[in-house]
Amino acid sequence: MKIIQLEYFVAVVKYNNFTKAANFLHISQPSLTATIKKLENELGYELFIRTTKDIKITEKGIQFYNYAEELIQTYHQTVEKMHDLNTSQEPKIKLSILESSNQWVSQVIAAHHKHHMNQTYLVSEIHDQNKILEQLLNFENHIAFTNEQITHEAIESIPLYEESYVLIAPKDTFPKTKALSIQSLPLILPTQGSQVRKHLDDYFKRMNIHPEIIMEVDRFEAATNFVHRRLGYAVIPRVYYQSFNARDLDAIDIRPQIGRTIYINYLKKRKHSERVLSLIEHCISYWNIKE
Structure with missing residues (x-):
């Protein structure tokens, strides 16, 4: 079985027509039909039921289609990675970051690139802790930033810095207020399942706070946009307040305080290049200097 056979099969499924699929693939329709028939013979079952009017994919064909799509995607990703190695003496350094870390990470990469x-x-921007761990273990990323420590024997998880969460509001909404409770404020919070939302929900539970949640969003950028529109107040990490999107808003400390620690993570057993190790050191040094 060859990748080209899978690609021909997927094209027939997508167009639900041998002639249209053949035109898309720039081959003759009889050649395409013969390829699919040969594939069915190799598999030992029919992928399509053919009639004089149309074709219908079989149940086994549907299951095979899902596998074929995954195999084709993996194949092309592998080819792309091999091409990267051929066209560049140095492979890409791959990082997963948090939305709040964009600004300082860009400064570190700029310094490293010099x-x-x-x-x-x-x-890439990833917030799911399980996915971050999986990508590190599968050699898909060199470095990952998380807002919780990864406790895994294969992962080095180093704390970089601590930061508090702050309430952001339109300018002068709370004049001369340095800290306040968020008990009765209309809040714009991250969606359920994110690590930040978990931190906030744990905080609400500990403090016996019943928050008035008027909106849930996936990104801090969206939250700050809605604050600009005066739809409510958002809780964001203090470091994100440095971003362009939030600088025209007021940041107010939350009482009692809530915070988090940001970690840099990498795979211990991987033979990292000197450049990757240098970037890790740049990240650690950036926050040592800051402190």
């Missing part, structure tokens, strides 16, 4: 001008980077 010393390694031909280095390229792939930066």
Whole structure:
């Protein structure tokens, strides 16, 4: 079985028509039909039921389609990675970051890049702790930032800095107020399942606070936009308040205080290049200097 056979099969499923799929693939319709028939013979079962009017995918064909899609995607991702190795002497450094860390991480990468001008980077934003761990263990990322420590024997998880959460509000909404309770305020909070929301829910439970949640959003950027529109007040990490989107708002300390620790994580058993190790050191040094 070859990847090209899977790609032909997927095209027939997507177009639900042999002629249209053949035109898309730039091959003859008889050649496509023969390829699918050969694939069915190799598998030992039919993928399609053919009539004079149309074709219908079988139940086994549906299951095979799901596997075929995954295999094709994996194949092309692998080819792309091999191409990266061929066109660059230095493979990409891959990082997963938190939304709140965008600003300082960009400064660190800029400083790192000055010393390694031909280095390229792939930066993704991931907040699911399980996915972060999985990608580190599967060698998909070199470095990952989390707002909770990863407790796994294969992972080095180093605390970088601590920060408090703050309430953001339109300018002069609470004049001369340095700290306040969020007990009865209309709040814009992260959606359920995120680590930040978990921190806040634990805080509400400990403090016996019953929050008035008027909106839930996926990103701090969206939350601050809605605060600008005076739809409510958002709780965000203090470091994110440095971002362009939040700088025209007031940041007010929450009473009692709530905070978190940001960690840098990497796989112990992986043979990291000197450049990856240098970037890790840049991240650690950035916060040592700050403190």
